[in-house]
Amino acid sequence: MLNHENQSTIRLSEEQFAQAIAKSPRMVEKTRAIAHALLVEGRPPADLAAKYDLSLARLSQIGTKVYNDYLADVQYPPDWVKAEVIAPSDMLEEFRAQVESRRLEYFANPPAPAARKRRPKKVG
Structure with missing residues (x-):
């Protein structure tokens, strides 16, 4: 805060x-x-x-x-979703570690922006 x-x-x-x-x-x-x-x-x-x-x-x-x-x-990749999960605490800790690893990897190597589609030129 x-x-x-x-x-x-x-x-x-x-x-x-x-x-x-x-x-x-x-x-x-x-x-x-x-x-x-x-x-x-x-x-x-x-x-x-x-x-x-x-x-x-x-x-x-x-x-x-x-x-x-x-x-x-x-903070998160744009296609990620927020969800609530109920699971054993040890399983959640492993999952959180995997999520954080993937998040850091995404921002360290962000995907290239999607190429814009070009409209075909009108002929005639």
Whole structure:
């Protein structure tokens, strides 16, 4: 979780921020502006708390939500799914280790972007 001490060190680029915000289309403009000021501009949380009359805890919630939305898109390969599994703990530990190994392998050697299909040229 982000807090007022580490919030100013966690940053997103404009592109990363847009990617994260796309996951919350109903987010109100004020909240979006606060998240942008925190994560993209790197404005001090105390300044934003005073400007918007919010607690540091609420600022942390806003920043954490947007940052977690961004991480959800980049921590796992795009075709992976999230599932809940009930199994013996030793089996789950082995499985978690395999998942982490595959995840790291994917990001160390990402697949090449798919080639765009070209439309045939119209003749005549």
